[in-house]
Amino acid sequence: MMLDLTQLRTALPGALRKLDPRLLLATPVLLVVELGAVLTTVLSILDPSTLGWMVTVWLWLTVLFGNLAESVAEGRGKAQAASLRALQTETTARRLTGGKPDGEGAQEEQVPSTTLRTGDLVVVEAGERIPGDGEVVQGVASVDESAVTGESAPVIRESGGDRSAVTGGTTVLSDRIVVRITSEPGQSFVDRMIGLVEGSERQRTPNEIALSVLLGSLTVVFAAVVVSLYFVADYSNAPQSVLVLTALLVCLIPTTIGALLSAIGIAGMDRLVRRNVLAMSGRAVEAAGDVDVLLLDKTGTITLGNRQATELLALEGVDPDELAQAALLSSLADETPEGRSVVTLVAGEGTVPAVPAGAELVEFSATTRMSGVDVDGRQVRKGAASAVTAWVGRSDPGLDALVQQVSSTGGTPLVVAEDGRLLGVIHLKDVVKPGMRERFVEMRALGIRTVMITGDNAVTAHAIAEEAGVDDVLAEATPEDKLALIRKEQEGGRMVAMCGDGTNDAPALAQADVGVAMNTGTVAAKEAGNMVDLDSDPTKLIEVVEIGKQLLITRGALTTFSIANDVAKYFAILPAMFVVAFPQLEVLNVMRLASPESAIVSAVVFNALVIVALIPLALRGVGYSPGSAQALLRRNLLVYGLGGLVTPFLGIKLIDLVVSTLPGL
Ligand SMILES: Nc1ncnc2c1ncn2[C@@H]1O[C@H](COP(=O)(O)OP(=O)(O)OP(=O)(O)O)[C@@H](O)[C@H]1O
Ligand SMILES: [K+]
């Protein structure tokens, strides 16, 4: 891959803007080159010479080429940013005022979408665009999110469950939903996406900062070497001009990696965006390269997350109708998709009875794992078997058999009980997302252990784990258990990734080194994680890991190359510089460059051209195939270390053949 002309043309203005020394502060190596360029410009004006002007021009080009790398990397996201911006055009929002928290009984008013604030309620109907990021608080709708995700199939967004988050700019295809806005103007998901693809929001990672500091220190060391050389040369009656020493300094300091460092980081983020993963931090991308364990939530992450009630299994001696009525009653006010599906199963096409007056609702929570109502002195509950039997205070062999029957197929059993009596079981069915098993096998090959963590019971968990092919399971996990497991793994020195979609996954997503939230999930999950997968595919982590590894390898390889290059240049130019004063150096002068002046110019030209030559590699990344880390390290040291030592000799010699034809060199 070469840089094409359009790419260069669009990147050039940005590269010129970056000549501003204040912007160069972030890249100290290039700042030193720029200061050197200013110095040689002044020297050449005072005392013009071919050597002076050649060095000056090529020092300026060195800074420009260095900026170009970053600018080209940033430019790659521009087109995508432009199409995302189209989603931000102002629309009219139907804001609700003065009603209940779910919008009931409210007045509607028309306002520009740009005036919406966090907490506002808006209603969106079929054919309308969702005016801002938010959470569905009432209703179910199918939504076209293709503008953001690129996936043309509509997705379901509904209140109550883990599929409640909606993105501003996407379009409702059917039905009517009430959305509570969760972002302030200018801070929406699409705003963040634009910032990401343009690279403007990128923060340097601790690793990058550490490497910059190292490069800065090397620069200081080489500056000291060059200054002392000035005195040594003077003392040995082979005085060297400030111009020549400036050129020598630029050749010695690690300009190549200094110039390419941020481009490598931006390109890594960009590669993720192309795979529909938004990384909110570069640190997470680097961490992904070293992941040892992947924890996954079950419902909505490994499975499609559309848990539907499919049958009711009454305990022996219990009237099936009594079970049905209790299941219905416990679900009338249960706004989760599971709850609504129970209502649909029992009421069928018939009318759904209203919530009885005076009923006290017990909402579902991930900690209690139950939901239900208290009404007229009756208490009805449904929920996880262990939770409900604990509530009732006893278990029943017949019930255990029903729970086992549902769980062994991978279904979720919800036990129904009323006033201390166990009535039966609701069978919730969910489907494992396609292609999981093969991909988890690939993950194992990468050395990553997969653990499914779920609030569901152990039998269901094992059935799904078996079907999906994960290595391990943690069942009946509360949000605290998920968090504790991550901490435990981290304390063992392992790098942990977590994929989840629910609000109850949020603490774990925040704690994990790499927290990937499913785009179908809740706002809380998406804000807690440091990545969002727009395709909601947990096996995408494979690509994320590969991109992370490739980023680390590319940075390592180019650093090796750059430093080996600088060392080689030292030996290539010094003999040429001093051979006039010390004819004994002739033996070292293996390159036989035309003259000391042309040696200096050739080295400076080579130094600048190497940056341009390596931009494509920095953007594309060094080739990577799974294998032992040691073998890879050996191979890269050989290729980039040895390559870095040899190329300057060849390159400088070739350039010397050309520049020595110029008069005055
Ligand atoms: N609406 C509901 N009413 C009563 N109980 C429920 C309801 N929804 C789920 N449960 C029970 O609570 C358990 C935990 O559900 P939750 O959705 O919090 O699981 P989780 O920890 O997110 O794990 P996963 O998403 O993998 O199932 C479920 O396994 C089920 O037994
Ligand atoms: K250099």
Ligand SMILES: [Mg+2]
């Ligand atoms: Mg969940």
